[in-house]
Amino acid sequence: MKRRNFLKKASVTGLGLVAVSSTLFSFKxxxxxxxxxxxxxxxxxxxxxTWDTPLAVETAAKVLEKGGSALDAVEQGCRIExxxxxxxxxxxxxxxxxxxxxxxxxxxxxxxxxxxxxxAVKNIKHVTSVARKVMEETPHVMLVGQGxxxxxxxxxxxxxxxxxxxxxxxxxxxxxTSKYKPIINIENHDTIGMLxxxxxxxxxxxxxxxxxxYKMAGRVGDSPIIGGGLFVDNEIxxxxxxxxxxxxxxxxxxxxxxxxxxxxxxxxxACEEAISRIVKKPNSDFRNFQVGYIAVNKQGEFGxxxxxxxxxxxxxxxxxxxxxxxxxxxxx
Ligand code: GLY
Numbered sequence: 212m213k214r215r216n217f218l219k220k221a222s223v224t225g226l227g228l229v230a231v232s233s234t235l236f237s238f239k240x241x242x243x244x245x246x247x248x249x250x251x252x253x254x255x256x257x258x259x260x261t262w263d264t265p266l267a268v269e270t271a272a273k274v275l276e277k278g279g280s281a282l283d284a285v286e287q288g289c290r291i292e293x294x295x296x297x298x299x300x301x302x303x304x305x306x307x308x309x310x311x312x313x314x315x316x317x318x319x320x321x322x323x324x325x326x327x328x329x330x331a332v333k334n335i336k337h338v339t340s341v342a343r344k345v346m347e348e349t350p351h352v353m354l355v356g357q358g359x360x361x362x363x364x365x366x367x368x369x370x371x372x373x374x375x376x377x378x379x380x381x382x383x384x385x386x387x388t389s390k391y392k393p394i395i396n397i398e399n400h401d402t403i404g405m406l407x408x409x410x411x412x413x414x415x416x417x418x419x420x421x422x423x424x425y426k427m428a429g430r431v432g433d434s435p436i437i438g439g440g441l442f443v444d445n446e447i448x449x450x451x452x453x454x455x456x457x458x459x460x461x462x463x464x465x466x467x468x469x470x471x472x473x474x475x476x477x478x479x480x481a482c483e484e485a486i487s488r489i490v491k492k493p494n495s496d497f498r499n500f501q502v503g504y505i506a507v508n509k510q511g512e513f514g515x516x517x518x519x520x521x522x523x524x525x526x527x528x529x530x531x532x533x534x535x536x537x538x539x540x541x542x543x
Contacts, residue, residue: 254511255412258284258527260405261453261505263534265525267291271407272527281407281415282321282343289317289339289419292403296375300401303336304375305421307382308428309389313373316420316435317342322413322445326352328435329359334370339419341368342435353435373421385425402434404441404451406507414507416441416449422456432456438466447473448509450481454502454517462488468506478506478514479538486516486540503537516540 256275258268271288275281293302293315300306307313317338318328327346329338330353341363345354354362364370374382402420409415418441420434433439433456440456442465443449450468452459459465464485471481482504490497503517505524515524515537522537 253408253412253509254528255408256281256284256410256527257408257507257511257513258288258405258525258532259407259505259507259513259515260288260525261403261451261503261522262401263523263525264288264292264403264405265532265534266295267403267405268525268527269532271405272532275407275409278410280411281409281413282319284407284409285405285415285417286319286339286343288405288407289403289417290337293337293339293419297377298401299378299381299424300421301403301419302338302421303371303373304378305373306378306424307374307421308426308430310428311374311379311382312428313378313421314428315373316422316431317418318435318437318441319343319346319415319417320437320441320443320449321346321415322443324444326437328353328437329363330355330431330435331429332356332359332363334373335360335363335368336371336373337368338363339417341366342417352437355431382425402432402440402453402456404434404453404505406443406449406451406505408507408509408511412509414443414445414449414509416443416451418451433459433464436460438463440465442466442469444469444473446509448478448507450478450485450504450506452502452504453522455500458489458497458500458502464489464502464504468504472506472508478508478512479516480514482506482514482516483538483540486518490518490540498541 258271267288271284274284296304314331315338319342320326327342404418406416418434439460450465468481503522505515507513517539
């Protein structure tokens with residue numbers, strides 16, 4: 212089942228789902244937990260990405276298996292989802308804002324702690340690559356809106372209409388009621404966050420999204436913000452987020468996870484603690500939104516955790532690329 216259809220069937224509050232088999236493989240949580248226990252020697256190369264993203268992870272893994280860098284791997288992996296017009300939460304085909312404009316956010320971090328991001332960009336599909344150009348070819352870390360678009364065009368990126376017929380139709384249907392109060396559920400939160408460890412043991416990460424569907428014009432979430440949607444510290448590890456960006460930002464989720472790993476927590480424990488910070492807030496409305504995290508440490512241990520069921524991630528290690536259902540907080 213495709214990622215989007217799969218998500219459509221999930222109701223955050225009801226969670227009354229018929230068991231759905233994993234898209235690629237079926238794994239028992241227990242056996243996965245075992246594999247998270249400290250490996251004797253670092254596992255590399257490795258790729259982990261949010262959601263059911265086999266092709267993106269395979270593409271990144273191929274870069275690494277040929278001896279390429281983690282930075283090249285995450286960029287190439289994210290580009291797959293940005294070009295996938297059937298995915299309505301990333302790149303071309305993303306659902307638009309309330310005014311019908313598709314605006315994209317992305318960021319990238321390398322093993323040296325460098326960071327680049329673009330925010331609220333129209334008409335350019337491969338925003339992860341633009342973010343990399345910001346990181347490598349400007350004195351800045353973030354470009355926003357028209358400035359980011361003009362920069363991309365100056366660097367040779369093609370302007371194109373990102374609003375596909377399917378997303379236009381969905382937006383027109385939404386406009387019939389235009390209720391906002393946003394519909395906050397996992398269906399329209401499908402950011403791709405990707406972390407990779409290359410053969411040299413270096414870690415990089417990237418994050419790309421069209422953000423919350425039918426957002427207010429100018430709204431930006433966690434994905435392009437350092438420490439929010441993504442953080443990498445090559446001495447420790449990396450983390451990436453998906454879900455309601457406002458909640459990730461308020462807890463600086465990815466930075467928090469890396470700092471918790473620095474203090475000795477495993478990636479799994481760190482992801483669980485970061486979710487706990489969100490759901491245990493006074494008056495937390497967590498039943499009505501989803502957040503999911505992935506993390507990896509320098510040893511190639513990995514973790515994932517979400518508030519609600521049906522978050523999954525793709526993992527490539529030791530030559531195998533598989534989709535794994537994440538453990539989650541809200542077990543009713
Ligand atoms: N996590 C993506 C967003 O909220 O924009």
